[in-house]
Amino acid sequence: MSARHRTAADVVLLLLLAATAALTQAGSSGPRTAIALITVLLVPGGAIITLLRVGDVGQWFGIAISLSLAVVALGAFPMLWLGWRPAVLGAVLGAASAVLLLLDLRRRLQGVPA
Numbered sequence: 001m002s003a004r005h006r007t008a009a010d011v012v013l014l015l016l017l018a019a020t021a022a023l024t025q026a027g028s029s030g031p032r033t034a035i036a037l038i039t040v041l042l043v044p045g046g047a048i049i050t051l052l053r054v055g056d057v058g059q060w061f062g063i064a065i066s067l068s069l070a071v072v073a074l075g076a077f078p079m080l081w082l083g084w085r086p087a088v089l090g091a092v093l094g095a096a097s098a099v100l101l102l103l104d105l106r107r108r109l110q111g112v113p114a
Contacts, residue, residue: 001054003108009060010105013046017094017101024090044071047097050104 020039023032045067054060
């Protein structure tokens with residue numbers, strides 16, 4: 001993927017994360033469920049991909065979805081053991097993903113090579 005596509009992916013994932021947070025607080029059920037599902041499938045893996053080199057957009061989507069599902073599954077175990085609520089896991093994953101995405105976006109906008 002080109003630098004332009006990766007920068008666009010960072011921005012889109014950050015906007016998706018923000019939309020999920022806003023819709024969660026608003027309480028609307030239909031759009032909230034769809035946006036939350038897309039966010040869970042793309043954002044954690046997309047944030048991890050900022051640390052990797054990916055060939056094209058198809059590979060990016062495949063790796064992002066696979067990594068996201070793995071991260072959410074690994075996060076579910078401590079959630080069950082410690083009695084956390086799903087909102088806590090979502091907040092932790094969202095914050096960690098936002099940090100990775102913002103760091104990658106800052107690096108790309110400053111022109112530092114990956």
